Amino acid sequence: xxxxxxxxxxxxxxxxxxxxxxxxxxxxxxxxxxxxxxxxxxxxxxxxxxxxxxxxxxxxxxxxxxxxxxxxxxxxxxxxxxxxxxxxxxxxxxxxxxxxxxxxxxxxxxxxxxxxxxxxxxxxxxxxxxxxxxxxxxxxxxxxxxxxxxxxxxxxxxxxxxxxxxxxxxxxxxxxxxxxxxxxxxxxxxxxxxxxxxxxxxxxxxxxxxxxxxxxxxxxxxxxxxxxx
Amino acid sequence: xxxxxxxxxxxxxxxxxxxxxxxxxxxxxxxxxxxxxxxxxxxxxxxxxxxxxxxxxxxxxxxxxxxxxxxxxxxxxxxxxxxxxxxxxxxxxxxxxxxxxxxxxxxxxxxxxxxxxxxxxxxxxxxxxxxxxxxxxxxxxxxxxxxxxxxxxxxxxxxxxxxxxxxxxxxxxxxxxxxxxxxxxxxxxxxxxxxxxxxxxxxxxxxxxxxxxxxxxxxxxxxxxxxxx
DNA sequence: CGCTAGAGATTGTTGAACAATCCCACAAGG
DNA sequence: CCTTGTGGGATTGTTCAACAATCTCTAGCG
Numbered sequence: 001x002x003x004x005x006x007x008x009x010x011x012x013x014x015x016x017x018x019x020x021x022x023x024x025x026x027x028x029x030x031x032x033x034x035x036x037x038x039x040x041x042x043x044x045x046x047x048x049x050x051x052x053x054x055x056x057x058x059x060x061x062x063x064x065x066x067x068x069x070x071x072x073x074x075x076x077x078x079x080x081x082x083x084x085x086x087x088x089x090x091x092x093x094x095x096x097x098x099x100x101x102x103x104x105x106x107x108x109x110x111x112x113x114x115x116x117x118x119x120x121x122x123x124x125x126x127x128x129x130x131x132x133x134x135x136x137x138x139x140x141x142x143x144x145x146x147x148x149x150x151x152x153x154x155x156x157x158x159x160x161x162x163x164x165x166x167x168x169x170x171x172x173x174x175x176x177x178x179x180x181x182x183x184x185x186x187x188x189x190x191x192x193x194x195x196x197x198x199x200x201x202x203x204x205x206x207x208x209x210x211x212x213x214x215x216x217x218x219x220x221x222x223x224x225x226x227x228x229x
Numbered sequence: 230x231x232x233x234x235x236x237x238x239x240x241x242x243x244x245x246x247x248x249x250x251x252x253x254x255x256x257x258x259x260x261x262x263x264x265x266x267x268x269x270x271x272x273x274x275x276x277x278x279x280x281x282x283x284x285x286x287x288x289x290x291x292x293x294x295x296x297x298x299x300x301x302x303x304x305x306x307x308x309x310x311x312x313x314x315x316x317x318x319x320x321x322x323x324x325x326x327x328x329x330x331x332x333x334x335x336x337x338x339x340x341x342x343x344x345x346x347x348x349x350x351x352x353x354x355x356x357x358x359x360x361x362x363x364x365x366x367x368x369x370x371x372x373x374x375x376x377x378x379x380x381x382x383x384x385x386x387x388x389x390x391x392x393x394x395x396x397x398x399x400x401x402x403x404x405x406x407x408x409x410x411x412x413x414x415x416x417x418x419x420x421x422x423x424x425x426x427x428x429x430x431x432x433x434x435x436x437x438x439x440x441x442x443x444x445x446x447x448x449x450x451x452x453x454x455x456x457x458x
Numbered sequence: 459c460g461c462t463a464g465a466g467a468t469t470g471t472t473g474a475a476c477a478a479t480c481c482c483a484c485a486a487g488g
Numbered sequence: 489c490c491t492t493g494t495g496g497g498a499t500t501g502t503t504c505a506a507c508a509a510t511c512t513c514t515a516g517c518g
Contacts, residue, residue, distance in 0.1 A: 023309060023501070049469070059503045061290055064470090065297060072301045080250055081469055081510045099388040103336035111331075159328040165394060252470070278500070288472045293501090310479045310500055 025065035028058055032066060036075055036086055037171065039178040043088035047076070073168050075175070089176050091229055098221040100169050105150060105217070108157035109210050115201055122152035123198050130191045139183035146187060147174070149194045153213070176224055186223065190216070254294035257287055261295060265304055265315055266400065268407040272317035276305070302397050304404070318404050320458055327450040329398050334379060334446070337386035338439050344430055351381040352427050359420045368412035375416060376403070378423045382442070405453050415452065419445070 022030075032052075035041050053063040067084045070076040076084045089097075112119075130145035147170045154166035180186050193216050200209035251259075261281075264270050282292040296313045299305040305313045318326075341348075359374035376399045383395035409415050422445050429438035 025501090050467095060469090061504090062502060065294065068294060068297050069301075072298075080252060082512095083469065096388050096390050099386060100390050100394075102340075103332060103386060103388075103391060107332040107336045157328060157332060159325050159332075161325050161329050161398075162332060165329075169390075254470090279498095289500090290473090291471060311481095312500065 023065075024058055025062050025069065028056060028063060028066035029069040031056070032070060033073075033075060033171075036070075037174055041086050043086045043175055043179070045086050046082075047084050047086070049083070074172050087172070087175060089172070089228060091225055093172070094176065094224055094228060095221065097169055097173055098217055100165070101150070102214075102217055104157070104162060104166055104169070105153050105213060106210060108154050108162070109206060109213060111158075112156050112206065115204050115206060117202070119156060120198070120201055122155060123149060123201065126152055127191075127195055127198050130194065134188060134191055137184075139187050140177075142187040142191060143174075143177050143183065146190055146194060149198075153197075173224075176228055180227055186227075190220065252294075253287055254291050254298065257285060257292060257295035258298040260285070261299060262302075262304060262400075265299075266403055266407075270315050272315045272404055272408070274315050276313050276315070278312070303401050316401070316404060318401065318457060320454055322401070323405065323453055323457060324450065326398055326402055327446055329394070330379070331443075331446055333386070333391060333395055333398075334382050334442060335439060337383050337391070338435060338442060340387075341385050341435065344433050344435060346431070348385060349427070349431055351384060352378060352430065355381055356420075356424055356427050359423065363417060363420055366413075368416050369406075371416040371420060372403075372406050372412065375419055375423060378427075382426075402453075405457060409456055415456075419449065 032041075032047075041047070047067070049060050049063055049067075053060045056063070067076060067078065071078045071084060075087055077087050078084050087093075126145050126149035130142050130149065133139075133141040133145055151163070151166055151170060155163055157163075177183075177186075193212070197209050197212050197216065200206075200212060261270075261276075270276070276296070278289050278292055278296075282289045285292070296305060296307065300307045300313060304316055306316050307313050316322075355374055355378035359371050359378065362368075362370040362374055380392070380395055380399060384392050386392075406412075406415075422441070426438050426441050426445065429435075429441060
């Protein structure tokens with residue numbers, strides 16, 4: 001009986017995250033985040049406190065809390081007495097973001113000397129989805145799946161803080177994806193390059209995967225830089 | 230005349246950061262941050278909105294904005310309907326923080342194939358200050374200087390975002406420093422280990438510096454873990 | 459043409475109010 | 489004795505209205 005109880009409690013423990021309630025401010029932030037990441041609110045637009053609080057039916061105070069959250073994620077920039085704006089990435093921002101990606105992704109890869117096969121399922125899953133989306137012609141979703149692939153690479157570090165950092169970095173990068181003229185031409189080629197990285201990892205050839213990832217990041221940065229300048 | 234004007238404008242440009250005004254919430258956050266990092270408010274204390282807003286002469290709303298800021302830096306944890314608490318680091322937190330440090334610091338070191346000598350002045354400066362503090366017996370300040378040394382290492386990556394990340398990581402780590410029983414015994418030995426790393430870098434022996442840093446991080450983590458458990 | 463002043467709009471901050479939730483002590487029941 | 493309701497009191501979550509501080513833009517001035 002005691003053993004059953006322990007097992008039950010442990011099961012509940014694992015689902016605890018599901019009942020993680022959230023404040024209004026957090027839900028507002030989530031909503032705005034979605035809109036921004038979907039491109040509904042293009043970069044450099046100013047977000048009026050008055051208009052949005054009225055539209056969402058929340059008080060200005062609550063909305064401002066939501067703004068703070070998104071500003072910390074760098075999706076919004078807050079200028080004192082001027083308001084909040086959807087961030088517009090500069091070329092410097094872009095290089096910086098890729099610098100972070102290099103540190104995180106390459107570091108994560110180097111950390112896993114012995115490639116634990118069960119930790120690659122997330123990579124494989126993201127890859128499969130990217131291919132499915134490509135087959136359906138949903139090129140924006142291909143970009144999303146690609147991002148999840150690299151999020152999974154960062155997750156190999158096994159660190160919650162690194163995971164969250166990577167999420168924010170990719171969210172920021174998505175701001176440039178939105179203004180790319182031809183999503184297919186940009187996203188499609190990277191699917192097979194990710195596949196190659198995944199294959200190398202599954203084969204245990206970590207060093208080769210590392211080098212392939214270096215080339216991937218270099219190429220992606222160069223191509224995005226060309227798009228924003 | 231035009232040249233003088235340009236020079237003047239450039240000089241002002243550099244000081245612009247100084248006049249970066251700040252909102253009340255940010256100033257309140259800075260004040261609380263200082264108190265926490267100095268150990269005046271020990272981990273796991275609950276911060277009462279009513280008491281603190283009254284004490285600082287700001288409204289509850291403004292104080293709550295400050296709380297949000299510090300919660301995002303992970304100095305405070307926010308529990309819905311229960312309030313905010315000064316974070317108490319768990320052993321898992323500690324390991325995670327060192328995982329991030331490994332990624333960032335080692336990655337930064339690997340990034341600088343060619344060691345630019347003028348970029349090492351910040352390292353040398355932090356080191357000198359650590360030694361000065363040690364000579365004065367101000368052991369807590371020795372810890373601060375040591376942290377700045379490693380902040381300078383992270384800065385070798387040349388990325389603003391990495392720099393800010395590292396600042397937050399070190400601020401969190403300081404929460405453990407505060408509860409260490411014997412500051413001298415803990416901080417003093419690391420000064421010369423940092424000196425060794427600095428020496429190796431200045432000699433251009435990046436690989437050796439890298440290995441020394443690995444040992445440094447391993448030892449520091451082990452010792453801190455023993456202190457919190 | 460450039461500069462200044464001022465009106466109008468927007469953000470920053472406050473204080474009070476009420477709802478929702480939590481904490482704790484105490485009683486009821488097995 | 490231990491567990492399970494049930495209150496009251498305190499704290500947080502959220503809203504609202506108001507005012508101060510600051511920015512933006514335009515019209516008018518030299």
